[in-house]
Amino acid sequence: MLILSCSSKLRLLEGMLRQGLPDTLPVYGTVMHVNRGNPARQEVLVDSWPEFKIVLTRPNREVTWDPSDFGTNLYTAFYRDEGACRALLGNSRAVDWSQAFQIQGLQDGVYETIRDIARARGLEMEMYPYLPLLHPDPPAMPQYRHDEGLRLAPVSPAHAMLLSNTWMFGWNSWSLRYLCLLIRHFPNACLLGPEGPPISWSLSDPLAALMHGYTLPEHRGQRHIAPVVGMLAAQLHARGFPVYTRVLPHNKPSLQHLQHLGFRILPGAFHQLVVRPGFAQSQPAHALDSGQAPAPSSGERPCAQ
Ligand SMILES: CC(C)(COP(=O)(O)OP(=O)(O)OC[C@H]1O[C@@H](n2cnc3c(N)ncnc32)[C@H](O)[C@@H]1OP(=O)(O)O)[C@@H](O)C(=O)NCCC(=O)NCCS
Known part of the structure; x- marks a missing residue:
């Protein structure tokens, strides 16, 4: 096991992962961010170099992390x-x-590996089987104009509480901290209403994936999310990142709007696996919007639809 810390090796790895797209997407996006300032303080492990059989990105061991915070204790594997x-x-x-x-x-x-190790250790694993979506040609994304009186802008840390209280993993102190990290360090966009606060927004995460796309319920169905995703996709594309995301299979509004914008569903599942040894589940039922996640399923196979 080797920790890759040399910048030229990390650049070489980025190029190798690019060749393996789209299977490498989450690791590739993470390594791209590591190579561009590493705001999430990730480190990159391989089993051997340069002929690796596995790449793992993980929280840097030299940083003290909150042991109950599965948001920042983030790993990706290929x-x-x-x-x-x-x-x-x-x-x-x-x-x-x-x-x-x-x-x-x-x-x-x-x-399968995480499920088996968690079982052997007597740990619960929550599984979120998302559909992966990738935009094949971000500059060709249809341009939607926003209504007069609304304004496209970056998300502000002042909006973090609103974002936390509308997020499926929200309503707790670590979600607020994690969303503040994303707002400060990763590309994002929102549509500000006439009164000031955002009515629609989308963030991106340390994997460079679009996440927490949201329109306030009273403003839905008016294509507000389209110019927001357009602005965010343009920022990511301009910096060389792939434009991709993950959506739960039953989330039809989200799948609809992303496909209107030209995103394509990739085969297979985008697994998000959460292991929380000894910690109570912090996902309150009231935080779950009808368009969002179902109750997590321990150890089930990904759903087909
Ligand atoms: C997904 C979401 C961001 C879309 O935002 P939006 O600004 O309403 O986007 P659109 O106006 O393009 O609507 C998208 C789809 O929502 C559905 N929709 C239409 N009117 C709606 C309404 N009044 N209420 C809810 N959904 C509606 C439709 O399926 C529509 O697609 P269609 O126009 O082809 O019929 C929004 O529904 C939302 O915030 N959902 C909850 C959070 C969520 O699931 N986020 C995505 C996580 S991956």
């Missing part, structure tokens, strides 16, 4: 060899299984 994947994810020098964490990846082996 493997070429399932045995190497099992060996690294089961190695407690690579993954700290005593802390709450989440891991994201597009390959079923990541899901």
